Amino acid sequence: MALFNLNINGKTQEIDVDPNTPMLWVLRDHLKLVGTKYGCGIAQCGACTVHLGNNAVRSCQLPVSSIGEEKVTTIEGLSENGDHPVQKAWLEVDVPQCGYCQAGQIMTAAALLEKNPNPSDSEIETAMNGNICRCGTYIRIKKAVKMAAGAAANS
Amino acid sequence: MVSVKTNIGRRAFIKNTSLASGGLMLGFSWLNSCKSNEAEKMEVREMPKEWFEINGYLKIGDNGLVTIISPNPEGGQNVKTSMPMIVAEELGVDWNNVIVEQAPLNTALYNRQFIGGSQAIRTSWEGLRMAGASARYMLVAAAAQVWEVPAAEITTSAGMLHHEASNKSVSYGNLASAAAQVSVPEEVELKEIGDFDIIGTSKKNVDGTDIVTGKPLFGIDTYKDGMLTAMIVHPPAFGLKLKSVDGEAVKSMPGIQDVFPIKVLEDDFTRQHFDTCAFLEVVAIVGGSTWEVMQAKKALSVQWEPFETYTEERQPYRGPQQTLTIPAGLESTDVHRKKMAEMVSKKAEVVRKDGNPEAAFKNAVKVIEQTYTAPFLAHNCMEPMNFFADVKEDSAQLSGPLQKAELTEQTLAARLGMPVERIDIQMTRLGGGYGRRSYANWALEAALISQKMQAPIKLVYSREDDMTGGIYRPAYQVTYKAALDVENNLTAIHVNAGGIPESPLYADRFPAGAVDNYLAQRWEINTNITIGSFRAPRSNFMASAEQSFLDEVAEAAGKDPIDFRLELLDHASKNPVVSNPIDYDAQRYAGVLKLVKEKSKWGETTNGISRGVSAYFCHNSYAAQVVDMRWENDKPIIDKVTCAIDCGIVVNPDAASNLCEGGIVDGIGNALYGEQTFKDGVPQKSNFDTYRMIRMGEAPKQIDVHFVENNIDPTGLGEPTFPPVFAAVANALYKATGKRYYDQPYLT
Structure with missing residues (x-):
């Protein structure tokens, strides 16, 4: 066990865990930030995507000891009131079916738009290809990403 | 209006005194995860001081807010939005004043709290309408009493009661207390379908905000x-x-x-x-x-x-109790394949026979025979x-x-x-x-x-x-044989379908009834690998094989694949084979083919685009699809899928489209990549690094869903778009590559 001071969603959190514990389980089990989902545990499905700094990363493969002072943002911290352009677009397009993978999809999409505010279809596909949706909402996800890009461009 | 006796699902309308105090659904506050949606809305909405429970499906607050209980579990079909919409329609309230709560399991109050067989809306349609209509009746009766006017002179709109002659109006909230005292009617009048103003309009997922903000919703x-x-x-x-x-x-x-x-x-x-x-x-x-x-x-x-x-004793879903034998042994996929291949030439159980198929095959000018297989799926x-x-x-x-x-x-x-x-x-x-x-x-x-x-x-x-825990979609195989006469008429079909450990056969489905001579046989091979229902069980394989085969037969007969199917359905419609029943409506079946033909602009060719068609009936609904495919760098790119579906009245159109799009994407993924294999009993794929799932880059670029407009009570939607797309993909692959695809997954 070891003590870590983590910057999560703008707050400092003190955690005493095994240094190898992936951030996924620190967030879920220790901080009860359950929006970040367990899907595969091997960085293949994207359900656990969070932001480390400005990058979308798979929290299931991210040991707590590797974080240091880098800022971690989860779906709960993406916006104050659920009004990030990507979240708004997701609601407008009514993307989710079961909804389980969607937090990870949204985090990947938000990181993409941060770096590339006006992505092409193929750039969206490349960025989102690591996020599996078994319900098959991909067409709506793509539509929502484009809508969010448009909204950001107009604001 | 239509008068309906309230005996169906009546137990949920009759007030149970043991539940009356404190409200029916207030007892589950221990499960915080179910309450977040309501809690969220409470922050922005003024909540009533008191709730009045009208029946097991709804309670009305003194300020007019209405809570509607969604009886069935929600797993992405969007029933948590669409089932309450049906109640709200008959109750006559503004959808913006509705809060939805998930019901707990309560077999005393609700019927069939299942996800399965695409039956939630179909089997609850009348009950949900009656829940809303009987509550509306009770509100009207209460107003009639207070105003001392005949109930027949009272109208309702958007949560208000009106009496035009005396120019009186009152909100549901003000009368909820009195309405809760009115006895539940023996018979209620339901709205005319043409008067619906909530059903048939698109409403957003009631859990949408909770999903996109990461609230605890899941187990x-x-x-x-x-x-x-x-x-x-x-x-x-x-x-x-x-x-x-x-x-x-x-x-x-x-x-x-x-x-x-x-x-x-x-x-x-x-x-x-x-x-x-x-x-x-x-x-x-x-x-x-x-x-x-x-x-x-x-x-x-x-x-x-x-x-x-x-052995183990088992009471199946239907039929008498069985003793199942669970065989010892460590099984492997290559052995499964050999055993299934041997079944092509073995005698199998005859399930249905129409006419004289032996003679028809003997007299045929052309005989086409093909065998199709599909693996276990997780x-x-x-x-x-x-x-x-x-x-x-x-x-x-x-x-x-x-x-x-x-x-x-x-x-x-x-x-x-x-x-x-x-x-x-x-x-x-x-x-x-x-x-x-x-x-x-x-x-x-x-x-x-x-x-x-x-x-x-x-x-x-x-x-x-x-x-690796079992409950897989079974491995299947079917051999189809067709006879054509000198004028390229289809004179006989022989279908021999089996699997490990169950046969996928639906003997009374199309093309049964559309061919004068028809023989259906089944077989099974036992296994210790466990199986379970998988989106459109058995249909998901039968559609893939039958609709691929008919494509090949149409080609052999020199006919357009849609026209060929329509001819067969015309035969089933006008000259049905009467010796045995069929379980589909040939005209509704033809309806979706005609609609997809029109909407896909079938017959118009575009350079580089290969098209495949397929149609199937299951879960009481009819779906047809056209896949537009390009072949680039040795792989398929699906530009567009056009889908026509007849599922009766559509409750929530945009959400219904979403579900159809999902069924299509899921079907394409499983058709191209889905597979679980075994070696010495060990499942060979245990995570998404080896088990290939469809991803965004492989999904169609566009899906257009077209609903057949009619006033038929709603039928299944979660499953019917899934099975046919397997064959629409296989038929497009044939056009793109010149090669027929018989074994799933099509790409390995």
């Missing part, structure tokens, strides 16, 4: 004070059972509290249909955090041994199997993602030795179901672990436990 999100985390270790191969476990070493690992074997089902237990269980004894590991338990799971030493052939719900259990000496509080909670509860009661009345089950949102969560062996495991630990626990399967 796996359950965390309680003092809750322990549990995982299980199951045999690494089908055909093995537990020999011994040495848990001492891992018990001293950080956070670990206990390690012990559990017997999931007693050997002599008579199983119901959904009690399928591959591994009768597993090892439980219980500890503090998930990561700690995962580490102990890796370190644990367990010995396994082969089991002998055994469901791969994105939320791994999990369940929360707090089992005490004389009661149990349980919650989790269940498709058939009512049946799971009965098995839990038997296994825990506790009457069902002492068991409380809350149904959490399902992170996907597709059939997998009808088989809740993990719920039993969780309850038994909690009972042993005398503590609340949450059982979580790893992705590997989930993917």
Whole structure:
């Protein structure tokens, strides 16, 4: 066990865990930030995507000891009131079916738009290809990403 | 208006005095995860000072806010929005003033709280309408009493009651208290379909905000004070059972509290249909955090041994009790394939025979014969199997993602030795179901672990436990044979369908009834690999093979594939084969083909685009699809899928389209990539690095869904778009590559 001071969603959190514990389980089990989902545990499905700094990363493969002072943002911290352009677009397009993978999809999409505010279809596909949706909402996800890009461009 | 007797589902309308105080659904505050949606809305809405329960489906607040209870579990079909919409329609309220709550399992109040068979809306349609209509009746009766005017002169609109002659109006909220005292009518009038103003309009998912902000909605999100985390270790191969476990070493690992074997089902237990269980004894590991338990799971030493052939008693969903034989042995996919191939030439059981197929084949000018196969498939719900259990000496509080909670509860009661009345089950949102969560062996495991630990626990399967745990879509094979006469008329069809361990055959479905000479046969090969319902069971394979085969027969007959199918359906419609029944409506079937033909602009060619068509009937609905494909860099790119579907009245059109789009994407993924294989009993794919799932780049660029407009009561929607797309893909692949695709997955 070891003590870590983590910057999560703008707050400092003190955690005493095994240094190898992936951030996924620190967030879920220790901080009860359950929006970040367990899907595969091997960085293949994207359900656990969070932001480390400005990058979308798979929290299931991210040991707590590797974080240091880098800022971690989860779906709960993406916006104050659920009004990030990507979240708004997701609601407008009514993307989710079961909804389980969607937090990870949204985090990947938000990181993409941060770096590339006006992505092409193929750039969206490349960025989102690591996020599996078994319900098959991909067409709506793509539509929502484009809508969010448009909204950001107009604001 | 249509008068309907309220006897269907009446138990939910009749006030139960034991439930009247405190409100019917207020008793489940212990499950915080179900309440977040309401809590969220409370912040922005002024909540009523008092709620009045009108019946088991709804309560009205003194300020006019209405809570509608959604009886069925939600797993992505969007019933939590569409079922309350039906109640709201007949009640006559503004949808913006409706709050939706998930019902707990309550067999005394609700009918069929299942996810399965695409039947939620179809089987609850009338009951939900009556729930709203009888509440509206009670409000009108209360207003008539207060105003001293005839009830027939009172009208309602958007949560208000009006009496035009005396120019009086009052809100539902003001009369809710009085309405709650009115006796439930024996008969109610339902709206004319043409007067609907909520049904048929698109409403957003009621849980949308909670989903996009990461609120705890799913079973796996359950965390309680003092809750322990549990995982299980199951045999690494089908055909093995537990020999011994040495848990001492891992018990001293950080956070670990206990390690012990559990017997999931007693050997002599008579199983119901959904009690399928591959591994009768597993090892439980219980500890503090998930990561700690995962580490102990890796370190644990367990010995396994082969089991002998055994039998189990089983009460199927329909029909008499059976004794099933579970064969010993470590099975492999290459052996399965050989055994299935041998069945092509073996005698099989005749299930249906029309006319004289032997003579028709003898007299045929052309005979076309092809064999199609498909592998076992894993469901791969994105939320791994999990369940929360707090089992005490004389009661149990349980919650989790269940498709058939009512049946799971009965098995839990038997296994825990506790009457069902002492068991409380809350149904959490399902992170996907597709059939997998009808088989809740993990719920039993969780309850038994909690009972042993005398503590609340949450059982979580790893992705590997989930993917290697059985309940697969069976492996199937079908051989089709067609006879054409000199004028290229289809004179006979022979279908011989089997699988491991069940046959996929639906003998009375198309093309039965459309061909004068028809022979259907079935066979089965036993296995110890467990199977279960998988989105459109059996249909998902039969559609792929039948609709690929008809494409090939149409080509041999020199006919357009849509025209060829329409000719057959015309035959079934005008000159049906009367010797045996058929279970489809040939005109509705033809209707979706005609619609997809028009909407896809079938017949117009575009350079580089290869097109495939397919149509199928299942779950009381009809779906047809055209796939537009390009072949680039040795792989298919699907530009567009045009889908026509006849599912009767569409309650929530945009959400319905979403579900159809999902069925199509899921179908394409499984057709191209889906496969679970075995070597010496060991599932060869255990996570998404080896089990290929469709991803965004492989999904169609566009899907257009067109609903047939009619006033037929709603039928299935979650499943019917899934089966036909397999064949639409195979037929487009043929056009793109010149090669017919007979074995799934089509791309390996």
